[in-house]
Amino acid sequence: MINLFDSAERQQFLNDTRGLLRGGKAVLGTGLLKGGTPGEHLASARNLVRYGASMTGLLEAGAARFPERIALVDDEGELTYRELRTQSRLTARVLASRGITEKSRVGILARNGRGFMVPLSAKGYLGFTVFLLNVGASKQQLHDIAVEHELDVIFADSEFDEKLPTDVEGLTVVHAWAGPDHRTDIDFPTIQDLWAAPGDQDDTLPKKVHQGGVVLMSSGTSGTPKAVNHSEPMLPFGVIGPPLEAFGVQAGCTLQMTASMFHVLGWGVSVIALMAGCRIVTQRVFDPENVLRQVDEYKCDGIISSAVFLKDQLAVDLANPGKYDHSSVKFIMNAGNAMSEDLVLGLEEQYGYILGSGYGSTEGLLVAFAGPEDLKADPNTAGYPVWNGRLEVLGEDGKPVAPGEVGIIHARNVMSMEGYLGNRDAAEETDGMLNLGDKGVIDPESGRLRVLGRDNDMIIVGGENIWPSSVSDLIFKMDGVDDAYCVGVEDEKTFQRVKAYVVLDGTTEVSEDDVRSHIEHNLIVPAIPRDVVLQTEALPRNAIGKVVKRDLVG
Incomplete structure (x- = not known):
């Protein structure tokens, strides 16, 4: 509970409130509430009350207002908001018929597309805790995750059959997507098989459920991934406000999504896109030329990507001048990897000053944002802190360092993790802020943050x-x-x-x-x-x- 008699906490409370209000203004600026009948708005509100700001609640709200609008374009074709909702409800019902409840734990090991979005959208109907598994995880890592966190079901793309755990008691594996070359010697049902053959338990969806968390897995590049538990987002306007305002995002826009949906940026933008009635255009396996083809064909307003993918996209675009029209693109959002100065300058020269970049972590989600004007002034900047929460650069004594001095970046806001699941890992915190593990410095002139690298990388x-x-x-x-x-x-x-x-x-x-x-x-x-x-x-x-x-x- 906030002690309003403590001056520091009182100031933070005021900052958070101002950030929330400013973010709310940015959200309204997207035109989110324009159009629709009073009845449709009322139905949307009821769904949000029932399912919260989960992907389920936002999908139900969108389907109530614009059921025939395209929600997703993937390798399998197009899905309207109504069709995506129908498939998600079917999946929830068949899971309920097989004993899945709000106490269950369900993993998703899938690339971008309906194989990811359908089971994730089914979550809110039953309230189970969902684990967004890294598609790059090893066989041993997946086995350890399934055992340690007692997963009941894993929805997986068939390309990962060789590394899926088959010896974990009580675990059911379902093919969320089955390619033409999937293994036939393993009896994994497809999601369509489940729809056709429900279990013998009651499949009635509960009217009210307690929503379990959304668990993001750390990259695990140096060992067993950590299970980072997040609650469903509640009014994160002060966090998402900076990119919405800087990019001039409009409700109903079309987004080319290259960022992986199982990771921070992809998951976050997917949720926000449904909230804003947007159309997501994506592909399972990254192909830079196909990204440009999709941008041209669907006249995408924005590109959501990461530095390693943007580099290849830029190279293909430069090698094929005029082949693909990208004049519809109003913004490009990078996160997940820092961009080199050369990449920033190259993207700006090719697409104009429409590039932005988010900085954060699996634990902290988005904590700072650099808009087009920030990157124009300093291609190496991480920008300014989001509008609510805290971000400080601390020294070894746990105290804020002076601008221009190097310290360790700490932050916390309404979208930060609740904690790690299990007893293996513990959060590093100072004064209530998460240690993000990066060295950083605040520019004494501009006040922008610059990230220097991992604390243990120096x-x-x-x-x-x-x-x-x-x-x-x-x-x-x-x-x-x-x-x-x-x-x-x-x-x-x-x-x-x-x-x-x-x-x-x-x-x-x-x-x-x-x-x-x-x-x-x-x-x-x-x-x-x-x-x-x-x-x-x-x-x-x-x-x-x-x-x-x-x-x-x-």
Whole structure:
């Protein structure tokens, strides 16, 4: 409970209230409430009261107002709001008939499309806790998650059959999407099979349920993923307000969704899109040319993506001038990976100043946002904090550092996690704020945040602090280089040195000494990589574009 007699908490309460009101104004500015009859608005309101601001509640609200509007375009075709609602209700009923309740736990291991959105939209009808599983998770990780968190059902794409747990007692696996080459030696029913063969229990959907959480799994690039528990969003206007206002988003717009729906950005935007009556255009497997084709064909207003995908999209667009019309695009939203300065400048030159970027984490969700004007002024910025909640850069003593000084980024707002599930992990907090694990600095002139890299990524070479990202960004700018990634390795003389993994594009010769010379001429001597691994294979990245360190070779 907030103690209004405490000046700091009182000030934060006032800031949160102002942020909520400003965010509410931004939401209304989208035209969300325009159109529709009083009866349709009343039906929408009833559904939101019944199911909350879950994907279910928002889908029901949308179907009440514009049932024949296209909600989703994926590899299988189009689904209207009515059709998506019907399939979600069918799925909820058949789960109820098989004993799934608000106490159950259901996992989704699916790429973008109806195979993801249908089971997630079924959640609100029954209230079960849903686990959004990372499609890049290993067989062992999936097994450990199923056992540790006692999953009852996993909806999965058939391409993941080889790594799905088949020996976990009480676990049912259902194909949310079945490709033409799916295994036939494993008896996994499809979601359509379930619709045709319900169980023997009562399939009546409850009138009122307690909503379980939405659990996002950490990337698990260094071990077993953490289960990050979020409640269904409640009035997150002060968090989503900055991008809505900066981009001028309008209700009913069309979004090309490349960001993975199981991750923070994809899940969040999918929910917001249903709230605003938008059309989501997506694809299961990323193909940069197909992204451009979809933007052209469906006249998309916005692109929701991540740096690793935007880089490939830009390259294809530049290689095919005039082939695809992207004049309809009013905004591009990046999250999940920081963009290099070259990528920001390249996107701005190709598409104009319509690029924005969100900064956050699986635990904190969106905590800062850089709009087009921010990136125009500083391509490396993470922007300003969202309009409610707190964001501070703290020193080792847990106190805020002065602007211009480096510290660890901490934040909390209404969309932050409730906690980790299980007893294995515990949140790191200071003064009620989550430790996001990144080093950052507040620009003393603009007040914008700049993220320097993971707290444990900094390399100390002979007493000099070296950020691996600053070295890889410089290598990336070299002719003949397609990608670069740097890490710290042990060194007998200086304790640590830089190791660089460099992906060559074959357009010009690049040697190990070329890389070292480039860093020597553009950065300090301690930043020169001791080891340079030249390769033509792409860096091992997970589904959201993060490099998986354990899979680096050489």
